[in-house]
Amino acid sequence: MEKKKEEKCWSTHVAFLPMPFQGHINPMLNFAKRLVYKGVKVTIAIPLSKAKSIEVDDSKITIELYSDGSEDGESKTIDSYLKRLEEICTNILSKLVENHQNSKYPPIKCVIYSSGIPFVLNIAKQCGLIGASFFTQSCAVNSMYYHVYHGQLITPVQGPQVSLPGLPLLETHELPSVMSISDPDRSILHLVTNQFSNVEETNWLLFNTFDKLEDEVVKWTVKQWPEKAISIGPTVPSVYMKSGPMASKPDSTPYIEWLNTMDTGSVVYASFGTIAKLREDQIGELAWGIKRSNMYFLWVVRDEEQHKLPTKFQDDISKQGLVVSWCSQLDVLTHKAVGCFLTHCGWNSTIEALSFGVPMIAVPQHIDQPTNAKFVEDIWRVGVRAKVDDKGVVRREEIENCIKDVMQGGRREEFRRNAVMWKELAKEAVDEGGSSDRNIDNFIAGL
Structure with missing residues (x-):
């Protein structure tokens, strides 16, 4: 019955x-x-x-x-x-x-x-x-x-x-x-x-x-x-669209527990998806650029990519951030502590960030990502595109400046205001x- x-x-x-x-x-x-x-x-x-x-x-x-x-x-x-x-x-x-x-x-x-x-x-x-x-x-x-x-x-x-x-x-x-x-x-x-x-x-x-x-x-x-x-x-x-940013997700996952201790909008979330293979010199520049920004961060580096991290990097940043091999991106992007998303601009990641009102730093790699990054900066105006040098690498100074621009700079409020607008329109x-x-x-x- x-x-x-x-x-x-x-x-x-x-x-x-x-x-x-x-x-x-x-x-x-x-x-x-x-x-x-x-x-x-x-x-x-x-x-x-x-x-x-x-x-x-x-x-x-x-x-x-x-x-x-x-x-x-x-x-x-x-x-x-x-x-x-x-x-x-x-x-x-x-x-x-x-x-x-x-x-x-x-x-x-x-x-x-x-x-x-x-x-x-x-x-x-x-x-x-x-x-x-x-x-x-x-x-x-x-x-x-x-x-x-x-x-x-x-x-x-x-x-x-x-x-x-x-x-x-x-x-x-x-x-x-x-x-x-x-x-x-x-x-x-x-x-x-x-x-x-x-x-x-x-x-x-x-x-x-x-x-x-x-x-x-x-x-x-x-x-x-x-x-x-x-x-x-x-x-x-739909549960993420309806509930809005999570004030504090009850979860025993270490990265969620760590995010729960952070202030609202204080953390940079960095992830480059499940396929992109970054050059070792690019991962090194990202690592030192993120560290130099002095911002708290959560960075997803897949297991097969972790050998590219600088020696002892994780020891050097133990008080500043976490490097994990996987996380639930939806739970992270909707967490109140996350202030911006450093992303490769795959379409799924891009539309998720827009739907949850999270400003972005675009570091596109290939296929559709350069176009998505263009829209992030110039059309939707929810973030910045990192510039590459003549060798195709985004250097640490550029990463540092982009993070500070989105998290602290004069355009910070514009990015957040536009991100909230797109979130409301998505809902x-x-x-x-x-x-x-x-x-x-x-x-x-x-x-």
Whole structure:
């Protein structure tokens, strides 16, 4: 009897097939949670290699684990990996559809897949499913990839500037790195532009952004694909959007306990994501720049990167900060002690900081990050971009100055005021009746 009470009457059933990378899985999983809240049954396929790093606190989401070979340390080129992934996705989706034909849940009606694996649409059509492509980067960046795909922007871009519909004037160095440099390995450029290979046949195009954040380029995007392209972001857990900065999270995690002892806005949080591999000299410059700022800090340096830290650095900064190999970024960014985010400007990190009202110091590394950094400084005006020298390294003096500028300088209040504004607009978008919330309702109604 108790079990019956817990069962829910689902309106429909959606499967998720994210690319097997943290930066794709996390936003899609957060979007999945929003669909569940609105009465949609969700099943999401995740590789075994990522299972331990995924936190699913919603028992209503069904997780299907599969092997993509990476848990065995198998190395692949992008092309060979995608070919193998196509075979895997074909098997996974066929199996999911078959398994749920006569299960207690409604049959799967739609598959939401990472835009970087457009071949999933063909598989979905063969299974009689609706296909929805989920774009994990900003509308601004995706619009540039669209123009490259259609031959309207030739790469590598020679410069000095690029003018495109819905976008500010961009310097060559502000473009995604795969567009502005001559690289003999064009596989990544092919990957990001090939997202548009079959968008005309796709039922939906879902963008992890919100209307007011990228107003002009969102309008341009919707004009290209009316009734199909919608903004559904920011895809961050609603509990963080509703609660605001955490005054003091009850948690036994050492870094949270440490943050709980800090004054409001006194800590610099530094993290460069799960993929970026920084040069040893760059990590050294970051280390000494952070130390010289005399600010308290929490710095995430992955285990495989920690050997690049200066000798005895952690002993030298024992009273100033913490270096950890992992943390819950959402818990840190929403903590009252955090005053700014020193970031590589991956889109997930950028939109999380904007959603929680945290000013940024941008140290972009590659792909879409230079463009995101441009918007952080010049469009949203919530922080600064660190300048590189002629060797492509951000020096310690620049790191120190950027930290002091955001945490103490004359523009500190402007950055914080703008960050709070974007936080309020992000919350407005996902609140009931907001632009993203309405778009999600329309998406569900169209299934």
